[in-house]
Amino acid sequence: MDIKEIQNLIRFVAKSGASEVKLEMDDVKITIKTGSDTETTIVQQVPAPQIAQPVAVPAPVVEAAAPAAPAVPAAETPANDDSKYITIKSPIIGTFYRKPSPDKPLFVEVGQTIAEGDVLCIIEAMKLFNEIESEVSGKVVKILVDDSSPVEFDQPLFLVDPS
Numbered sequence: 001m002d003i004k005e006i007q008n009l010i011r012f013v014a015k016s017g018a019s020e021v022k023l024e025m026d027d028v029k030i031t032i033k034t035g036s037d038t039e040t041t042i043v044q045q046v047p048a049p050q051i052a053q054p055v056a057v058p059a060p061v062v063e064a065a066a067p068a069a070p071a072v073p074a075a076e077t078p079a080n081d082d083s084k085y086i087t088i089k090s091p092i093i094g095t096f097y098r099k100p101s102p103d104k105p106l107f108v109e110v111g112q113t114i115a116e117g118d119v120l121c122i123i124e125a126m127k128l129f130n131e132i133e134s135e136v137s138g139k140v141v142k143i144l145v146d147d148s149s150p151v152e153f154d155q156p157l158f159l160v161d162p163s
Helices: 002-018 036-046 047-055 059-065 071-084
Strands: 020-024 028-035 087-088 094-097 119-125 128-133 138-143 147-149 156-161
Touching: 002 020, 002 028, 119 156
Parallel strands: none
Antiparallel strands: 020 028, 087 156, 094 119, 094 147, 119 128, 138 156
């Protein structure tokens, strides 16, 4: 093979979208790898700083409220609520959205009765929008996450009263 044939092969592989091509002939072995793996790594690195920044911001706010005496009883009240209610947690890491698009109504509101299988929110992860459905029936008591906020895996999102 000459240089022009190799260059044409590289162009063809790049246009085809293949991530890797190996060609073996009598005395020539060619392996062509495209940069698609690198792009995936960049996408995975972008959400990490977005998650770290908002998590760092609430921590000082909580610490500022911690010296006040009422903060301790307020922390005990949610512990009591957790025993009465079912907590719906995030199945993935991503960005939490309460509505399907900015001009649409909210999926659920506090006080609304939900059934098993109802869509509660959307979590965006790496440009994919995942609908989070309820696994229980009941009444939404509290929404624990603000709209357009980053969420972690297994982070509580909603409190539902099953009665």
